[in-house]
Amino acid sequence: MSEQFSVKKYLRDLPLPFCPGCGAMTVMSEFLRAAHELGHEDLRKFVFCSGIGCSAWIPSPHFMADSVHTLHGRSIPAATGIKLMRPDANVVVFGGDGDIVGIGLSHFIHAARRNLDILVIMVNNMIYGMTGGQVAPTTPFKTKTTTTPYGSFEHPLDAARLAVTAGACYVARWTTAQPNELKESIKKALGIRGFRFIEAVSQCPTAFGRKAGFKNAGEMLKWFKESAVPIQTAQKMSEESLRGKIVVGEFAQTKRPTLVETVYKSIQEAKKQDEKD
């Protein structure tokens, strides 16, 4: 960590695709800062997977690393095949809320249940940004989007709480207004085995902010700052008073056998059984 941090060290020399003020850039740089602070001179030890959506472009093809940019919602299945065949690789999935808990929700739950050893970083901008701002499973109630012009009539999914229930080993949620906490969580998660999930609530001034009444990224960050409630505080609050708030912090940290461990143990047992027969 003697060297000064620069994202450029880890990136291909390509123009970034994000809109001005996009939170994906914060998540990208905090991930790289975490890698830097953990002493990774390059990203050789990682394999990145992503699906379709703006945040899928964080690693692909920008990270100077192995990256598999899959179909919409299918980053976690690809990561499953990769991690099982290459247990030595540090597999990290980047995806948006639509990708991870919309179209790909089933894989997310099952990967957590299996305790697949991967880190999933979900950039939750509460909208389908790439397609122009349609309602997402994470869009707050009554928010105006292009497909809910009178305000969303559905309630959003709490991905972090779902991850805890499904059996994730580490779960944290931060907003892009807390970049340092986000980075520290990434560092922590990279040092743990099992299914790890970090939700980064992020601003999309282009597709979310415009319809929802935010003038720019700054206004959205202000909203995040004002509505973020630490999980310790939230535990003492009523459901009523938590409405419209973003609960942040670490939701779970547990240890249990990972899928890689149980799969390879089962292979050893099968081989032993074969010798006996």
Added chain:
Amino acid sequence: MKKKPERNTHFWQGNEACAEAAIVAGCRFFAGYPITPASEIAEHLAKKLPKVGGIAIQMEDELASIGAVVGASWAGAKPMTATSGPGFSLMQETIGYAFMTETPCVIVDVQRLGPSTGQATKCGQGDVMQARWGTHGDYSAIALSPNSAQEMFELTIKAFNLAEKYRTPVILLADEAIAHMREQVTMPSLADIEIVNRRKPKLGETAFFGLEEVPPMPTVGEGYNVAVTGSTHNEYGIRFTADPNVHKRLVERLNSKIQDHADELAEAETHSIDDCQIGIISFGCTSRAIYEAVENAEAIGVTVGYARLKTIWPFPEKIVKKLAKTAGKIIVPEMNLRQLYYEVQRVAGGSSEIIALNKIGGGELITPEELTAKIMESAKD
């Protein structure tokens, strides 16, 4: 530890032969989802793969199964999944992804009777065109069609070899009858079985998606910094989502690397195709009726030539053209409502009359008697 005697003949079900062949071919990763009539492949591999250090995992659905297969392939494995019509439909998007990203993998489709849930346990041959055109966009498929347990073994190995050679998904288009039938399978000695492995790049190479007809394929986690994407990409894997030339160059190569080798890929069992009155083009379980039917016809002086296709896609045009040159009429028996029929018609180009013989429902096979009757009827006028 008692030593088992080495056997080279087995009494295997088609699905079992497929699973055994996968292991011989070097498959060490299987991901699947239960479905009749393909489940025995998963069950057999779940038992056998761990013994050779391989992994068999049941995923949450077919989307995840083929997704894990793609991931495992990039991690260096020779992967396989096995399903039937409904699952095959669900996998189509990722089959297109595997085609676009040049990811070798084998997809076994044990055909049953559709559309939809149809008659789920009964035999059908209705996925012929889905195997060819199932995914969206300009796409070329390789699909092989076994007609015995022996061929479930042989063509599974061939499917892996072609997937590795051409860096593309290969479909083993089996059917319920062949998959569930138990027959003798003779396994050649391992030394006599050709096994093809993908070409890996030398360290420092960076063009993994072009420059050559079939570019070398790196493994993730080995320092190649490979960027894999289903979006249009240049020879180095970098996304180009608007440049017309990059798209044209990529997609034309992906198709021509298969289509230009159609003759080489074409495999068929043929009989008298250059000298016959009546021709038959057949495949899979349906083709089991032709042997007796041809014997019946020839016994009363009608000369019948047939091409029993082991390669369905790319369509073996040369063989069919040859038959069409001599046969005045070509019968196409299939357990669907005309799928291969139109392909034969297209290739024959009007030089022969193409006669359909179709049967669907209840998994009932086309019998030698029915085929004999069709031959006789065709020979009359």
